[in-house]
Amino acid sequence: MSGHNKNIDILKHMAGYCHEVEETLASFDGDFETFRGSHIYQNACSMCVLQIGELAKHLTPEFTETYDEIPWRVIRAMRNRFAHDYVHTDIHLLWNTLTMDIPALQSFCEKVIRQYQALDAQSLKLRDE
Helix, strand or coil, X not given: CCHHHHHHHHHHHHHHHHHHHHXXXXXXXXXXXXXXXXXXXXXXXXXXXXXXXXXXXXCCHHHHHHCCCCCHHHHHHHHHHHXXXXXXXXXXHHHHHHHHHHHHHHHHHHHHHHHHHHHXXXXXXXXXX
16 A cells, blocks of 8 residues: 555544544533543543554555644654553543544644545546546
8 A cells, every 4th residue: 555545544543533532522512620530531532542643553654744833743652652651641631632622633644635536536537638
């Protein structure tokens, strides 16, 4: 698989986990106090953040350098925190990640996916002419 397709596949999976966070927040009415009091809620969201961080590790260096407005290193570090030191997670930082950073990442992923799909469609059209 080319790096181009690999990156797009990874972004699609990342966008899926972002959507799962969005659904989980909606299921619990997006309330911080409910979040703070529910390990189920916290774990469901944390697993998605962990998976996003794991996926970020597999993006090509060229991709992460091109799209350096996304804090890829921080995303990967957050994955490591959940995988190795979950008990010390800052609940407020996690909440801010879920409510601010994840929607921004989802928007980014969807935008780049659309751009690549448009380029692919244009390339196919040119090839067929």
